[in-house]
Amino acid sequence: MLTDDEFWELVATLGARPDAQDDTPYEELTEKLAQGPVDRITGFAEVLARQLYELDRRYLAQGTGLSDDGFLYARCAVVVAGREVVATVLADKAAFAPYATDEAAHAESILDVASNAYRLKTGREWDHIEKFDYETGSNEKWW
Template identity: 50%
Template sequence: MNEDTFWKLIEDCRPTGPDPDSEQLAAALTEHLAQSPVSVVIGFAEQLSWALYRLDRRELGQGLSGDAFLYARCAVVAAGREVFEGVLQDPGAFAPFATDFIWAESLLYTPDHAYERITGEEWDRNTRYSYASYSNTGGWAA
């Protein structure tokens, strides 16, 4: 899955009404991915990890716990490509996600749930980039 396909999928699955913790988005993504080949699920997991890794930067996460920072980064991704790119360009755009506790933890588990529905097995996944908070050493360099 390439980056454009990833962002289109996020847009296509986003609900039209309020979805405060992105639960509806995660459910729609899981449903879509569960109807796809495993390779699509793996591609989604890779793109999600890459997006979260790119947001793992000192100017965004300083002062946040690891979990709070991760879930807020998930919310940025759930908000779509335009918001994501806006945060990369202007770190100040991240502030509402951090200060208002806008989180989307459920997005993290979307590929795992889809994989399990397809294969009947749990996925012990490793992606090229870690989405764990503070893992992007370049983003945290002084």
């Protein structure tokens, strides 16, 4: 498995730039994950899903004008920005606004990292289903 600290170290390799329109950091992270054991890849997917699930809150989505997918991509941007940003957004709704943009939507690339790493490592299609559903509206407690 993967600890939260290990997850955030891996995410930090993306450069905390969710608005960057460059796939290179995501490709490098994919390759790095593929060099390790499969359980590290699935662990990355699990921690990512949990982080996105925790950010799935109606009060963050309201007033942004984002579609369900857009809100998911904005949550990806918050995760790409780093652990401290996630904590800040959860504590202060106003801190979410800079991530609810079209530019930050490129951070959705983090959603493909684990499946691409798995395919690169094993040559097989990704069939792992994470414990937490990160689709918009899945966190019933906060919707």
